[in-house]
Amino acid sequence: xxxxxxxxxxxxxxxxxxxxxxxxxxxxxxxxxxxxxxxxxxxxxxxxxxxxxxxxxxxxxxxxxxxxxxxxxxxxxxxxxxxxxxxxxxxxxxxxxxxxxxxxxxxxxxxxxxxxxxxxxxxxxxxxxxxxxxxxxxxxxxxxxxxxxxxxxxxxxxxxxxxxxxxxxxxxxxxxxxxxxxxxxxxxxxxxxxxxxxxxxxxxxxxxxxxxxxxxxxxxxxxxxxxxxxxxxxxxxxxxxxxxxxxxxxxxxxxxxxxxxxxxxxxxxxxxxxxxxxxxxxxxxxxxxxxxxxxxxxxxxxxx
Numbered sequence: 109x110x111x112x113x114x115x116x117x118x119x120x121x122x123x124x125x126x127x128x129x130x131x132x133x134x135x136x137x138x139x140x141x142x143x144x145x146x147x148x149x150x151x152x153x154x155x156x157x158x159x160x161x162x163x164x165x166x167x168x169x170x171x172x173x174x175x176x177x178x179x180x181x182x183x184x185x186x187x188x189x190x191x192x193x194x195x196x197x198x199x200x201x202x203x204x205x206x207x208x209x210x211x212x213x214x215x216x217x218x219x220x221x222x223x224x225x226x227x228x229x230x231x232x233x234x235x236x237x238x239x240x241x242x243x244x245x246x247x248x249x250x251x252x253x254x255x256x257x258x259x260x261x262x263x264x265x266x267x268x269x270x271x272x273x274x275x276x277x278x279x280x281x282x283x284x285x286x287x288x289x290x291x292x293x294x295x296x297x298x299x300x301x302x303x304x305x306x307x308x309x310x311x312x313x314x315x316x317x318x319x320x321x322x323x324x325x326x327x328x329x330x331x332x333x334x335x336x337x338x339x340x341x342x343x344x345x346x347x348x349x350x351x352x353x354x355x356x357x358x359x360x361x362x363x364x365x366x367x368x369x370x371x372x373x374x375x376x377x378x379x380x381x382x383x384x385x386x387x388x389x390x391x392x393x394x395x396x397x398x399x400x401x402x403x404x405x406x407x408x409x410x411x412x
Contacts, residue, residue, distance in 0.1 A: 112213035113373045114270055120263045121327070127228035129398040131405065132235065133195065145403055195252040196230040196237035197293040198223045199285060200266055201303030204275025210334045211394035216395045218330050219302040220266045225401055226300050227259045238292055240299075241265040244275055249292050261363040271410070280309030287311070290318055301327040302391075305377045316384045325386040329377050331375035332393050335370050 160173050163183035176184045194243070200223045206216035223239075230237050235259030241248040248265035252258060282303060293299060299319055305327075307314070319325050374390070381388040387405040391397070 109272075112209065112217055112295075114214075114272060115220040115284055117263055117267050119134040119340045120220065120266065123224040124231075126140070126398050127225045127232065130229040131399045132229040132233040156180060159187050160188060182370060189193050194233075194240060195236045195293070195295055195297035196226065196250070197289060197297055197299045198226055198237070198262065199289050199301045199303065200239065200241045200262075201285060201305075201307070202241065202270050202279060203268070203281060203283060203307050203336075204244050204271050204273075205277040205306050205332070207271040207274050209332050209393050211392070214288060214391050215304055215330045215332060215393055216271050218391065218397070219328075220270065220297045222302045222328055222391065222401065223262065223300070223399055225398055226381070227262050227365060228310070229401075230298075231259050232274060235298075237262055240285055240289045240292060241269050242267040242281070242288070243271060244281075246277070247285065249288050251292055252295075252297075264399045277307055279307055279310075282307040283309040283311040283315065286315035286319070290315060291325060293319065296322050297324075299323040299325045301325065301351070302330060303328075303372070304330050308377070312383070313380045315384055316380055320384045320386050325384075326385050326389060327381050328389040328391045328393045328404070329374060330393065331370070331374070335368070336374075336392070402403065 129130060160176050161184060163172060163185045167185045171186045172187050173184050177353075200219050202216050203217060206214065206219060209217070210216055227237050235253065236254050238250045238252030238253035239262060240250065241262070246269060248269060250258070252260055268337065288299075289299070316325065316327075332365055378388045380386070385406060387404060389400060391400055
């Protein structure tokens with residue numbers, strides 16, 4: 109098949125070099141030493157006990173070690189350090205509607221490439237990688253695995269489940285994928301959602317709420333430029349072999365309605381994300397994916 113229509117394991121592995129431009133390492137800001145000296149910009153990295161020392165003015169009273177304080181006769185506080193590993197969970201939505209594209213790559217390939225960049229970046233940062241790969245032919249739940257093993261587990265699932273022909277979309281199927289992700293992502297971490305969200309259903313917003321409660325969540329809504337900016341002239345035949353649609357963009361009303369439907373869809377997903385503290389990224393199939401991720405992480409990491 110032509111490049112950009114499907115993705116190979118070799119291509120996903122080759123994206124390791126580009127992932128160097130996607131920093132997933134913790135961005136830290138100095139805080140009270142009672143909290144271990146630093147506070148990670150992301151929720152994902154937990155804190156583990158390191159040692160105790162004498163309580164100092166400004167320390168958080170919640171970290172006082174009362175047992176040690178009673179034994180030594182002076183107030184002591186606990187010190188913590190960041191855990192070295194943090195789980196990174198990736199949802200790769202490869203439903204049949206993602207088998208579409210007019211610029212650079214199909215949406216399904218774009219989702220796969222985004223997932224590969226994030227997975228390799230997590231491997232560089234020493235993080236575990238897991239998630240869910242979802243398609244019309246099935247789902248693959250991937251509990252987090254250390255570094256390279258987690259990356260390759262994800263890649264094999266993507267190449268196995270990716271769509272290879274058009275199909276009919278099924279509204280609500282994304283809800284099942286998100287429910288699976290919630291089961292897999294049972295510890296705090298960093299979550300990426302790569303989808304066009306065309307199969308979102310009644311439980312999508314509720315699932316975003318549940319994920320955002322325990323994780324930092326970044327949603328990349330993938331679209332083809334044709335979806336956002338229809339041509340002002342020409343007749344296109346779209347759809348599958350069994351469900352074809354002839355669209356005459358020469359009619360101004362048709363182009364306006366087409367663009368309006370996309371704007372409503374994007375606005376709805378963006379509103380879901382805004383309400384629940386999920387960072388929204390708009391991802392066109394012809395965009396610089398590493399740049400999109402780098403900018404998205406910078407914005408998300410800058411929030412407190």
